Amino acid sequence: MKKYLNSFKQIVGVQNMITDPFDLKPLNQDWQRFYQGKSELAVTPTSTKMVSEVLQFCNQNNIKVVPQGGNTSFVGGATPVQDELILSLRKMNNILEFDTTTSIVTAESGVILQTMNDYLQAYRYQMPWDLGARGSCQLGGNIATNAGGLNVVKNGPLRNYILGLEVVLPSGKILNLLNKNRKDNTGTDLKQLFIGSEGTLGIITQANVLCTPIPEQRQVFFLELKDFDEVIYLLRSAKQFEQLGAFEFMEGRILQRCLPFNPQLKAPFEFKDDKYYVLIEICGQQIELEYYFERLLKHTEQIVFNQNESELQAMWRWRESVPENLHKMGHVLTYDLSIPPDKFEWFAEQVYYGRKGPYNAFYGHLGDGNIHYNIIFESVDEMHKEQHRVEEKIIKLTKDLNGSISAEHGIGQLKRHYMEVQKGKETFGYMQELKRLFDPNNILNPEKLL
């Protein structure tokens, strides 16, 4: 990389280059610290033109590039595998406009999700997707990974809300797919290829996003159930609620262990190992509490609900702090899968019979059939020893259930070697061809996804 430093100085300017190893450290590592890259240079372009010039130069000189947004990937998708150039979108953080009639926002891809919401709040709108990493993750990264999150059960996938994109291709060519038309049936929708492509086909630099109104009222219920069957009966009822905003599941054995990590946080229940917990959010206009009381009481008497905003935040905090708390409990192997919701517990029991073995637990977006299954090891060695066996088992079980080996987290580095088996030779073949079409020199996010 050293021989190119002067060239990059010409292209982006020394103020948009990071070479100090100390500053590069957090960019070279994912937040779970599974992956360690060896990049010696990161650039922080400030415009689409600059991104284009960087990629053009890299393509000509066969320099590998890792596009990086908030670096919040669960699968090592945003960090270098070797010493690739890191291209960070962080400085492209302008929100360009919001059309109040069509509720379409146009923004550069480096804007942080929370910042988008802060901006939209003044118009009583919000981003249609939401996830725990909202304070760090960026628009471009969300789109490149078709981020899932907490609102899919209500709004459907992120894809639904992307009306247009500006993408810089590996050649440096700027592909203008920006579009503020809600409906546009004029042939193949190219932008769909880039959504969820995990930065392997092009770098997203700008997007037109359809926003959703901020719900007038939000009400959260936290329920305690005796067994998993009860959870599924509850899910079936909740899916009939027109105002259903979220349906999140947590095993008692997780929440009970989270207690010491959230000492000041008001707990909805004295969480028990052998119980099952569900967070249901209702949002909309004129929420009729009695309607929900009546229907929820048919499932259990153990229901609490928030009386004010801070209680609402507290209940959500219990759910959202699960990933970070699990990491504090030891060395975590985490699997993000789509399987039939009623098979969640069965699935866990197949991986470790009788739930014995290392501490294992699941939680997740039950409303979407998206399970986060975690195994916690006391030592890194133990984890490495078990990883291969348990992973093979999990992948096989998922395949047998016709599920997805990655519901929302994507493939990145973590699940790359399962792609051909998951997709089948033919589909995988087409995916590789598309990659060759857009990136013949394989410079963009190599060794990821495909």
Next chain:
Amino acid sequence: MKVLVAVKRVVDSGIKVRVKPDGIDLQGVKMTINPFCEIAVEEAVRLKEKKLIAEIVAVTIGPKQGAESLRHALALGADKAIHVTTEARIDQAVQPLDVANILAKLVERDNYNLVLMGKQSIDDDFNQTGQMLAGLLDWPQATFASNIQITDGIAQVVREIDGGLQTVKFKLPGVITCDLRLNQPRFASVPNIMKAKSKPLETIPLDKLGKLHNSIQITKTEAPAIRKGGAIVENVDVLIQKLRNEAKLF
């Protein structure tokens, strides 16, 4: 032993308020029980669970919607509620001395052994009502309670004061106002909020118990000045110059 817990309904502290020239805009704004009053209710419920008191009565002063805060208190564990009704603005026109007088009337009527209240409400932050009530009743008082023990009719209260913690002891009846670290109120459960509907709720028009004198006039309400950004200075000389000429410190 019977306890009266006074609760005030205030704007939900989790939401952003809008300021109008004549006060906070209450139109369509989410209201909830004052956090310190909620702590008082929770403490009363815990004392009842320890079998130190037999009955908890929650009281609020305000318009129709005030009943929601009473139902919240009933759902947390209060036995009965009293709603003193008035259409006056609770955040401006219902003032400490008037409230204290009304509560004193209720105390005399129903013979409570203890009055628990929040130390202050988060809308006016007056921190006066409990103290005034104790004065009117000629009762001992312990304010800013962070711990309450009751044994054989004697209350021992740890108070949070500027220098640290002070412990006072007095023979009941008395008034205790509650501070943040006293407890963490429980969540209200759905079955309990439904049971709360059948608990006795007495409605009394305010003028049967007292009067609102409006002796304190609110002359102006404004939002805090927007904080100007800081600046990074190059050296100590520039820092001193700014402290002298801009911050006008010396």
